[in-house]
Amino acid sequence: MTASALPMPRRSNSAVAQWVHRRLVDGVSALGARAAVELGTNAGRLAQRVRGRPRPEDVADVFRGHIALQSIDPERAAREISGFAYRNRALSAVARRYGVSAVKRLIEPGCLAGLAPLGAGRGPAILVTWHLGPGCGISAAFDRLGIESLAVVRHPLAALDGCGAYVLAGGGEAERAAALWRAVRYLKDGGLVLIAADGLAGDRTRPVEFLGRRILLARGPFVLARLSGAPLIPIVASWTSDRQIRVEQGSALDVGVPPSNGEAFEAAAARATASWMERRVLQSPRELRPHTIRWLQTAPRA
Amino acid sequence: VLVLSVLAARWRLEITGQPADVDLRITLRPRGVVAAMPRDRRAPDRIVPAARVAEPGVGVRELIAHRVAGTDGHAALADDVPLGADGLGLDSVGVVELLLDCETAFGVRLPPDLAEAGRLTVGRLVGLVGHAIGGHGEPRSAVS
Numbered sequence: 001m002t003a004s005a006l007p008m009p010r011r012s013n014s015a016v017a018q019w020v021h022r023r024l025v026d027g028v029s030a031l032g033a034r035a036a037v038e039l040g041t042n043a044g045r046l047a048q049r050v051r052g053r054p055r056p057e058d059v060a061d062v063f064r065g066h067i068a069l070q071s072i073d074p075e076r077a078a079r080e081i082s083g084f085a086y087r088n089r090a091l092s093a094v095a096r097r098y099g100v101s102a103v104k105r106l107i108e109p110g111c112l113a114g115l116a117p118l119g120a121g122r123g124p125a126i127l128v129t130w131h132l133g134p135g136c137g138i139s140a141a142f143d144r145l146g147i148e149s150l151a152v153v154r155h156p157l158a159a160l161d162g163c164g165a166y167v168l169a170g171g172g173e174a175e176r177a178a179a180l181w182r183a184v185r186y187l188k189d190g191g192l193v194l195i196a197a198d199g200l201a202g203d204r205t206r207p208v209e210f211l212g213r214r215i216l217l218a219r220g221p222f223v224l225a226r227l228s229g230a231p232l233i234p235i236v237a238s239w240t241s242d243r244q245i246r247v248e249q250g251s252a253l254d255v256g257v258p259p260s261n262g263e264a265f266e267a268a269a270a271r272a273t274a275s276w277m278e279r280r281v282l283q284s285p286r287e288l289r290p291h292t293i294r295w296l297q298t299a300p301r302a
Numbered sequence: 303v304l305v306l307s308v309l310a311a312r313w314r315l316e317i318t319g320q321p322a323d324v325d326l327r328i329t330l331r332p333r334g335v336v337a338a339m340p341r342d343r344r345a346p347d348r349i350v351p352a353a354r355v356a357e358p359g360v361g362v363r364e365l366i367a368h369r370v371a372g373t374d375g376h377a378a379l380a381d382d383v384p385l386g387a388d389g390l391g392l393d394s395v396g397v398v399e400l401l402l403d404c405e406t407a408f409g410v411r412l413p414p415d416l417a418e419a420g421r422l423t424v425g426r427l428v429g430l431v432g433h434a435i436g437g438h439g440e441p442r443s444a445v446s
Contacts, residue, residue, distance in 0.1 A: 173387055174421065177394035181401055185414035202394070223395050227402060 029093035033103055036090040037243055044086025048079045054290045062296045065212025068282050080286040081293065084239065088134045088289075095136045103140040108244040112145060115247060119147035124187040124230040127194045127249070128221045130277045133287045137237030137245035138194065149192040152183055152220060154201045169220065170201045180223065187228035194235075195221045197273050198292070205270040206263075210278050213299035217274065222266040226259045232269055234276045238284050250276055344368070346403035358408065358432040365403045366424065369396065381425025389423070397422060410434035 028036045048054070059081065060074035095103050127149065129138065142149055154170035169179035183193045197217045204216035225232050231252035240246050253276060257268040281288060349368050350361040363379050370390045383389045385397050392400065401412055408431055416430060
């Protein structure tokens with residue numbers, strides 16, 4: 001059932017606001033990818049001005065954690081973070097409505113050459129990503145290149161129509177075991193597994209340093225690397241200045257500890273991933289998502 | 303010597319973590335207490351000798367006893383004991399490590415949707431390994 005077919009709730013202000021928001025998203029997604037991106041960006045900036053969220057003082061608090069971010073104006077950064085968040089949400093709504101292929105035209109053609117080797121049967125790899133930028137851009141780029149992968153997601157909503165196979169890892173211990181086993185088997189058969197390191201489901205790693213904070217990452221990608229022996233390849237999607245999606249992959253992370261070392265390997269792999277992602281965030285800090293800002297604020301300073 | 307022998311018979315010294323690890327833990331645990339932690343680091347194919355591969359019921363239980371400290375091998379593990387938190391106490395990573403142990407020890411390939419089709423118990427794992435070896439055990443659909 002689409003949001004427009006739902007009756008308007010009468011319970012509380014937040015329920016009404018949520019209903020209005022769903023109607024808006026539903027309406028925006030009908031416009032198509034490019035228009036949704038434009039409208040979403042402006043709506044996000046406007047929403048930040050009206051609601052004051054994310055708060056500039058929260059952004060400043062997180063940006064104080066790294067010397068390269070301290071000179072950024074937090075007022076402007078808060079507006080841009082909100083603009084990017086709404087833009088990503090609008091794009092996801094389009095992908096959910098029409099399938100991930102509707103987003104394909106926004107992929108920057110120049111980045112596809114760098115991703116092509118992934119589809120050339122290069123062997124198993126764990127594509128470790130971060131909740132940064134337009135996540136559905138990765139699925140769209142893979143769709144365009146015909147790259148098959150298995151995504152490990154927490155919620156079915158994260159798995160878009162046409163994004164390929166996925167497993168849910170957001171339930172209890174039994175569901176996580178099922179997802180982990182399927183991903184290990186997929187890797188052992190030479191496949192690519194896409195998984196976020198900053199996911200909130202399941203066990204945590206030991207603390208790693210990220211933007212001057214000590215954070216705990218999801219243990220999943222590093223357990224997968226240890227059990228399968230597959231390399232960890234970082235990958236993220238971001239926006240270009242002309243509102244195209246650029247998908248960038250790094251080279252396989254040098255963990256420096258053999259997988260047979262168990263927890264020491266997982267800790268080293270988590271550090272290497274956080275370090276790569278920190279370098280990537282420093283290039284476009286305004287693409288940090290509002291929930292990541294809140295998450296970082298709750299983490300102790302390093 | 304007598305005192306030490308009595309202590310060794312009733313208590314078990316468990317060391318977890320790596321020598322260079324800051325979280326190295328040394329635990330003195332009474333024997334018979336089930337706890338999900340690796341007992342030793344032998345390769346699975348060394349735990350289940352080739353002669354035992356013909357008996358998946360015995361071999362799988364040996365692998366479980368190796369991975370779950372405190373289980374007394376074959377007799378203590380009934381078929382309906384779940385592998386997870388409500389049974390042997392293995393977490394999701396422990397269950398997957400056990401499945402990989404079975405693949406290595408028996409030289410088989412277990413199906414990818416193994417853990418999705420219902421609760422994984424000792425008996426179900428034995429049946430699946432037997433089926434994968436060929437001829438032994440029940441097919442997956444016939445096992446609860």
